[in-house]
Amino acid sequence: MALDILDIPLNSFLEQALGKDEDAWPPEARFVVAAHRGNIGRLKEIARRLDKNGKRGVDATVAATTYQGMNALHAAVRGLGKLAVCRYLVDQVGMDVNMWDTSESKKTPLEHAVAGGNLPAARFLLDHGADLHQENEKGVTVIHLAAMKGKSEIVKLLLSRGADVDAKSEEGTPLHLAAVKGHESTVEVLLEHQADINKLVPSCLLTPVEAAVFAASTPCAKLLIQAGANVNGVNHCLARAAKDGLTEITKCLLEAGADPNRPDERGRMPIELAAVYGRREDVELLFPFTSPIPNVADWSVDGIINHAKLENMQLMDDDAVNMRKSDLKQQGDEAFENQDYTKASVLYTKALRADPYDCKMLANRSRCWLRLGDGQKALEDAIKCKISNRDWGEAHHREGEALMMLKEYEKACEVLTRGLELDPENDEMDKLFWEAMKLKRSDACTSATLRNGSPFLCSLT
Template identity: 40%
Template structure:
């Protein structure tokens, strides 16, 4: 079979097709960092090119600089045929390099068809959204917030909201502050979610204009009102609990997102910056991890953990002298700490 694409020789002279093919498969054609023609072909839905590259050594497990594999690229654009083909070749349906699974990316890009394909291949749904798939209660009985409250409050889960409603989730269960899922969606100005929730939501007494536009207008006005101090504390504790649980499940992208929401909601907090720094480190985001570590050190200069967070971020960035300096600072603040001593050896 002839290649379904044509390579041009570099200006420095002729280059064999075999060398160019290897460069393409390795993502080394000076395009987007780490993005290979295998990935771009999957993204465009070009099944013949995808098959050709796979047959010539295309790596199903290779990720680009943002942690996206060829499967991620296919599902994000709704390339159903390519998605089915890749899954048939053995790529793990839940492959995740710290930036989210293919199901997560398909969902936030609102690709219903590839979401269904992934679910049919038994993709794991984020447990804080659709834990009922594993037999838990669809309304999250006994949990801090219902799956609908979490999904509408955080955004990026429009497709999951539809699935929750079909499974019988109750949209009239409020959050800890008494806000219904439809109000949370409206506060984010997500009309699509409001339209899904509206027919199943009981009228809210203080919303005078009970319509989709009326709910969105009401929610925006309510959002501008300052929250009292006690409510801020309750919300901070609830969101931090969600983030901590996501981290323990190794859902680092989600945990980082929620820690950011807590910081935006409740203000600067050294522990939250430290936790988000660790999430970003796990995701391979050295610059983000370092930024949060610097924030920790500014807020609490005598905290050894802040120095340690800075050191690990420098190590990820291969800035070894700066990492050593930060570890020495940590050692001065916490002499005898085994973890710090081990890193300094």
């Protein structure tokens, strides 16, 4: 994997590429190091040598010289906070404060300043027109980078200049990135600025607290839990904490109301996961809060540990698992046909232990939840189904049904529109789409009436 120039100090980056003897480096490399160190005299001296015929002039040569995609400004703002070189490059040479470097990752001067933790340089660039809203192809901006690097003071600066505390990207919001990297002080700053503690990352459906638990960032998880994060979201925080032996997080989750009787995506209870993957201490912690599991004959701490280990050994046999999965699916289908939706959901859950992202099984279980009137669980399964196969119209159909039950008519219309693009012959989905459109308009009319006090306005929408 190629090394990103923002991942390590510039000097170290160049030493790894060129060796420790700077005198043997190309002049362009020595040039960017001079800028990095804030040595204007050295910078101009090397520029004169590079301008062999004296045609361009020193300032023009300074502006045009690059190494490994970086110009002098990119290197200077990653330095030691010496603003004299920044003023020279921007005010006298006229370098663009928003110019990307030409490396594969394409970073602006402001991103270089953030990566280097150079607060004075970041402030200087913003004062001179740096765009803090510039996005890369994944929607990442400098507020995301600052949060991911744990640069709390720069995060404060960016927020004071108008950065969005809940800025979206494919990798999450700033709070997600700070939490998953374990930057406690940065999480505190973002929470002080009212960051959304329950925002989902569309690509993986993680909330900030789930990201912290998945990354085993105990201090960040505690902060988010204490701030009121939803501890019973899609990704089963308690189950993950129990599996990874995160005792302190498990305690916090239980105190915050996490459901110890909610299984993970494979149908395993937190106490079962603690028994197999965690520690006895965690089993003892969960035991008083967990309802007896029907197929555990000896409901005691030792009995649970022995049962969980035996079942885990059985699941390691792939042929047996696939056969069991097929049988359970068939039994689930039969129970569904007999309108025994509770039994069907249990059977599908057991079958999903072998493959937690089996699209058809998730779609089937989503239908069970719908019949049982649990729109939230239906939506969670439908979203997992869609993540597994984004081009399957049925996944969008199930998500649309769940959103309808939750009265999210506008979102339902969006999802069903995409579903019909994928499966235009699906009459049932088409009918549901038009029903969603009707309810969306009705909902809008009701809102307009409440706001304006006149039903006449509805006819104008």
